[in-house]
Structure formats: C-alpha cells, structure tokens
Amino acid sequence: MKKTAKFFVLISVFIVTTVSSPHTASAIMVDQMVPYCPEASPKRILAGETYSQKFISETNEFGIVAVKFTNYLDISDDSLVFRIKEKNSKDWYFEYTYKVDQMQNDKFFTFGIPPITNALGKEYVFELESLSGKPDNSIGVYICKENEDILFKLAQGMPAQKQLLKDVVFKIRSDTGFASFLTILIGLVIALITKK
Amino acid sequence: MKKLTTKKIFLLGILIRLLIMPFFAHDDIFAEHRRAERIVCQGVNPLSYSSWGVRLLESGFTTLFTPFVSCDNLAQIQKSNTDIDNLNRMLFFFKLPYLLFEVGYWWLMYRLFQNKNQEKKKILVLFLALNPVIIYSVYMFGRFESYNLFLSALILFLLSRYDKSLQKKFIFLSTFVLAIILIIRFSYLLLIPAFIMSFGVATFPGALFILSFIVSFLVLKLPSMLFATQSTIFPEAAGIASGAHQNYVYHAGVSSAQHTIYIFFLLFSVIFVWWLQNESKLNKFSAQTKLALFSAATLLSFYATTYFHPQYFTWIMPFFAVLMVNDKTKFLWKSFWYLLPFYFIYILSWGNAAAFALASPISVVFNHIEPSWFLPILELDKWVNIARTFLTGFCLYWIYFLLKNYEKNS
Numbered sequence: 285m286k287k288t289a290k291f292f293v294l295i296s297v298f299i300v301t302t303v304s305s306p307h308t309a310s311a312i313m314v315d316q317m318v319p320y321c322p323e324a325s326p327k328r329i330l331a332g333e334t335y336s337q338k339f340i341s342e343t344n345e346f347g348i349v350a351v352k353f354t355n356y357l358d359i360s361d362d363s364l365v366f367r368i369k370e371k372n373s374k375d376w377y378f379e380y381t382y383k384v385d386q387m388q389n390d391k392f393f394t395f396g397i398p399p400i401t402n403a404l405g406k407e408y409v410f411e412l413e414s415l416s417g418k419p420d421n422s423i424g425v426y427i428c429k430e431n432e433d434i435l436f437k438l439a440q441g442m443p444a445q446k447q448l449l450k451d452v453v454f455k456i457r458s459d460t461g462f463a464s465f466l467t468i469l470i471g472l473v474i475a476l477i478t479k480k
Numbered sequence: 481m482k483k484l485t486t487k488k489i490f491l492l493g494i495l496i497r498l499l500i501m502p503f504f505a506h507d508d509i510f511a512e513h514r515r516a517e518r519i520v521c522q523g524v525n526p527l528s529y530s531s532w533g534v535r536l537l538e539s540g541f542t543t544l545f546t547p548f549v550s551c552d553n554l555a556q557i558q559k560s561n562t563d564i565d566n567l568n569r570m571l572f573f574f575k576l577p578y579l580l581f582e583v584g585y586w587w588l589m590y591r592l593f594q595n596k597n598q599e600k601k602k603i604l605v606l607f608l609a610l611n612p613v614i615i616y617s618v619y620m621f622g623r624f625e626s627y628n629l630f631l632s633a634l635i636l637f638l639l640s641r642y643d644k645s646l647q648k649k650f651i652f653l654s655t656f657v658l659a660i661i662l663i664i665r666f667s668y669l670l671l672i673p674a675f676i677m678s679f680g681v682a683t684f685p686g687a688l689f690i691l692s693f694i695v696s697f698l699v700l701k702l703p704s705m706l707f708a709t710q711s712t713i714f715p716e717a718a719g720i721a722s723g724a725h726q727n728y729v730y731h732a733g734v735s736s737a738q739h740t741i742y743i744f745f746l747l748f749s750v751i752f753v754w755w756l757q758n759e760s761k762l763n764k765f766s767a768q769t770k771l772a773l774f775s776a777a778t779l780l781s782f783y784a785t786t787y788f789h790p791q792y793f794t795w796i797m798p799f800f801a802v803l804m805v806n807d808k809t810k811f812l813w814k815s816f817w818y819l820l821p822f823y824f825i826y827i828l829s830w831g832n833a834a835a836f837a838l839a840s841p842i843s844v845v846f847n848h849i850e851p852s853w854f855l856p857i858l859e860l861d862k863w864v865n866i867a868r869t870f871l872t873g874f875c876l877y878w879i880y881f882l883l884k885n886y887e888k889n890s
Contacts (some may be wrong), residue, residue, distance in 0.1 A: 332541035451843035462569035
C-alpha cells in the first residue's frame with residue numbers, strides 16, 4: 285500500500301509538471317527559424333570570437349533558432365554563449381551558455397528560447413560567442429561565404445505526433461528484416477517471462 | 481514484484497535492454513564506431529589509438545557483425561549520425577556485445593552471493609537487472625561500460641576464490657584483469673590505491689600485487705609501445721598530467737595562499753588515513769570485501785568532488801553491489817533509489833543531447849524537446865546545480881556510513 289502511494293505521488297508530480305509546461309507536444313515541431321545557405325561551409329569559432337547574424341522573422345511567433353554545427357568528429361571542451369534580441373533593442377532578450385559537446389556533427393542545434401510573439405517582419409539578431417575555443421578544440425558553425433547573408437526561412441514542421449508516426453513507419457518499412465527479427469526476439473523473451 | 485522469480489527478473493532486464501538498444505544513441509557511440517570502421521574497413525592499426533583494448537574489442541565485434549552491418553553501411557557513420565541506412569539495426573549490433581558482457585557480469589555477481597538468503601539475492605538481482613544508471617549509460621547513452629563491469633566483477637570473483645583458498649595465483653589473475661581494464665578505461669587507475677589498501681603494503685600479497693601489476697600492465701602496453709604511431713607511449717598519462725578532457729580530479733580546489741588544496745585528494749587522504757588507523761582491525765574482512773569498500777569509497781570521493789560524465793557512475797556498481805548485499809540495515813539499497821532523481825537531473829548538464837535527443841534514432845521530434853520545459857520555476861542550470869549538490873551530499877554520507885560501519889564491525 286505504502287509503495288503504491290509513493291508510485292502515485294511520483295506519477296502525479298510528473299503529470300502536473302508536464303501538463304503545466306507551456307510547451308505541448310503539438311507545438312514542438314512548428315515555427316523553427318532555420319538558416320538556409322546551401323553552399324555554406326563550417327568555420328571554427330575561437331575564444332573571444334563572436335559570430336553574429338541578423339534575420340527578419342517570417343512568422344508571428346517563434347521559440348527556436350536552429351543553427352547548423354560541425355564538431356569535426358571530435359569532442360570539444362568549449363562553451364558557446366548564445367544571445368538573441370530584436371535588432372534595435374538595447375538589452376538581449378535571452379542569453380544562455382551551452383557546452384559544445386551537445387552539438388553533433390553536421391546537425392542543426394536548436395536553441396530553445398522563451399517564445400517571441402508579434403515577431404512578424406521584425407528584425408532580430410543573434411550572437412554566438414566562444415569562451416575557450418582553440419584551433420584544435422572548438423566547434424565549427426556553418427556560415428555563408430563572405431558578404432553573403434544567411435537566409436532564414438521558416439520551417440513549418442508538421443505536428444509532433446504526425447512527424448513521429450511518419451518516422452516510425454519509415455524506419456519499419458526501410459528495414460523490415462530487422463523489424464521482424466526484433467519483434468520475434470522480444471516476443472520470445474516476453475513468452476519466457478510470462479511462462480508459468 | 482513478489483511473484484517474479486530471479487530468472488524472470490533477469491529476463492525482464494534483458495527485455496528492457498532489447499527494447500532500448502536499437503532506438504537510443506548519443507554521438508559518442510558513433511564516435512567509437514567511426515574508429516572501429518577505420519580499423520575494420522580501412523585497415524587502420526588499432527594500436528595507433530590510446531586505450532587500444534576497447535578499440536580491439538569494438539573492432540572485433542564489428543568484424544563479427546559485418547554479415548548484418550556491412551562496411552558500406554558502416555562508412556555512412558563517418559559523414560553523419562542521422563542519415564544512415566539501417567540505423568536501428570546498426571545500433572542493435574553495436575550494443576549487442578554490451579548486453580553479452582553485462583549478462584556475464586550478472587552471472588559472476590550472482591555466483592558471488594549464491595549462498596545468501598532469498599531476500600538478499602532478490603535485492604541483488606533487482607539491482608543488477610533493473611539498474612537505471614546502467615540501462616541509461618550503456619543502452620541509451622551507448623557507452624561501453626559493460627566491459628569494465630564484467631571485468632570488475634571478475635576481479636571480485638577471483639578475490640573470493642583467493643579468500644577461500646589463499647592461493648597466490650588468484651592475486652596475480654585479478655591484477656592481470658585490472659591491467660586489462662586499464663587498456664580499456666585508463667581512469668580505473670584511480671582504483672590502484674584501493675587494491676593496495678586491500679592487500680596491505682608491507683605484506684606478501686601487497687608486494688605480489690604491485691609486482692604483478694607492473695609486469696601485467698607493461699606486457700599489455702607493449703604492443704602499442706612497439707607499433708603505435710603516437711608521439712607518446714603513455715598518451716593517457718600525458719592527458720592526465722595536462723589536465724585534459726579525461727581528467728577531472730584537479731577541477732575542484734580551494735585556494736590557500738600560493739597553493740590549491742584539491743578537494744578530491746583531500747577526501748581521499750581522509751580515507752587513506754582511516755585505513756592506516758584501522759589496517760590491522762580490517763584483517764577480519766575478506767580481500768574481496770576490502771576491495772569493494774576501498775574502491776567504492778575512492779569512486780564516491782571522485783563523484784562527490786569532480787565533474788564526471790554520466791557513464792562514469794556505472795563504475796561503482798559492482799563494488800556497491802557487494803557492500804549493499806553485506807549491509808544488514810538495507811540503507812544502501814534504499815538510498816540508492818532516492819539518489820536516482822538527482823543523478824538524472826545532473827546529467828541534464830549535457831543538455832538535450834543527454835536527454836530526449838537520445839531518442840532521435842526513433843524520430844527527429846526528440847531533438848526538439850528541451851529538458852527545461854519539464855523543470856519549471858528555476859533555470860535549468862540551477863536545477864542541475866541543486867541536483868549536483870545533492871549527489872555530493874549522498875556520496876559524502878555514503879563514505880561516512882561505510883567507514884563508520886566497517887570500523888564498528890571490525
């Protein structure tokens with residue numbers, strides 16, 4: 285009885301925390317500002333260097349800025365400060381330091397920010413600053429060629445549930461042999477557990 | 481849970497692992513297998529890498545599984561860790577050796593305590609099969625810690641044979657296994673003082689340990705000394721000396737005039753002095769129990785005072801299991817479960833890459849879930865620091881509890 289009560293308390297805490305979160309699952313995949321620059325090549329950010337980029341919001345509300353990084357297939361100890369504000373604003377709207385070992389090779393890293401509303405057509409600027417990047421111990425950010433602005437486009441992702449279903453179906457279809465093998469293996473183990 | 485037999489709990493553990501293996505990954509498992517791909521498919525010399533033991537193991541298993549994951553398929557991980565054909569199949573075979581070694585670890589640990597009563601055995605089996613730290617670190621994060629777990633259990637097993645027979649060959653064999661662990665995970669160097677404290681310094685077993693350790697380690701290091709292309713024959717030692725990525729024992733310190741008092745060494749020195757005071761009294765305990773005690777105390781000092789990666793917390797598990805089964809109060813068993821929420825908040829220090837993004841082999845959706853959404857009120861780094869502080873508190877109290885209990889019972 286005592287154990288059951290503890291279990292329910294824990295589950296309740298989890299549900300309350302999850303439900304009270306302003307980010308519902310369906311909001312996860314919408315409104316990403318994605319840098320768009322097909323010819324981009326990565327450049328290392330070294331200690332003290334700041335990489336800054338302006339963009340005009342094409343959506344009325346956004347909560348994520350995605351930037352493509354490369355870790356050069358190595359793990360770096362550096363940290364990056366990400367900050368964002370409306371171009372003419374004096375203060376930064378949001379600032380946070382990220383360890384770069386979170387950023388994966390040739391993947392977009394999504395900087396989650398408190399949602400910005402009434403953003404349509406307004407100009408924003410974000411900065412990335414390296415705290416301790418060295419030539420052999422730093423992360424690379426994909427930037428456009430000199431004097432060429434990165435274009436930001438709004439990627440209106442599909443709702444999370446739909447995307448999840450699509451990905452799972454695709455994975456099962458693309459390797460049916462393994463899916464069948466795993467199903468049989470798991471079935472066998474379950475049969476052994478439930479056997480009297 | 482009462483109705484589940486030992487066998488069924490182990491099977492449940494296997495089931496959970498099978499369900500996780502193909503669907504979770506951190507970049508580290510790809511980094512590890514990029515090296516394996518270079519060795520197996522491109523002919524790179526495994527001895528050219530530091531910690532060549534793990535490179536050899538991973539490339540050996542990669543060769544074994546080439547009928548299921550071809551070199552052409554493997555080559556894709558050199559360019560990306562998302563746009564890969566048969567990604568889930570690949571992850572399954574990457575982790576299959578981890579499961580096999582972990583089952584070996586379970587078998588050895590269970591054999592150690594097969595004469596204990598049913599309740600103790602049930603606790604042990606639950607701790608082994610359903611350990612969330614191991615499930616997370618090995619099968620979700622995807623690190624190769626199963627190899628170390630198996631070898632640590634093998635050392636404990638060999639020492640139990642030594643305790644029964646007093647045959648010196650078991651000291652040599654356990655020392656040789658320690659040397660093997662070092663070429664897999666050099667950080668186990670931390671445990672050498674624990675071995676010395678277990679055998680004693682001015683004793684025959686102690687001298688035999690030191691001598692056989694030096695010989696074993698040099699023998700195992702010899703191939704990489706002869707064939708390695710590295711500039712240094714002890715790259716791991718060079719890394720530790722320079723305070724590089726793998727070394728965190730110098731991170732926490734208190735400034736005192738011109739010097740720094742390192743907290744880890746401060747805590748370890750207290751354990752060492754406690755051992756000096758109680759050495760003769762501790763002789764009533766078996767070498768296996770003493771090794772578990774000193775290894776756990778050393779690792780707890782490490783976790784309490786340094787920056788450590790999530791998977792490092794698995795290293796203590798075999799030693800903790802021995803102490804937990806011997807603990808009549810069941811305090812260690814109970815408090816372990818209370819520690820877990822703090823451990824899992826602490827690992828958010830690595831952001832989403834160590835949390836929801838681990839499930840990105842299922843769907844890209846998981847790359848976009850921020851852990852901070854689920855931890856309201858405070859900023860994420862405050863939550864992490866609070867959890868980190870609790871972790872330190874638990875570790876310090878456990879050290880106190882262990883030393884006090886073993887002193888009382890000696």
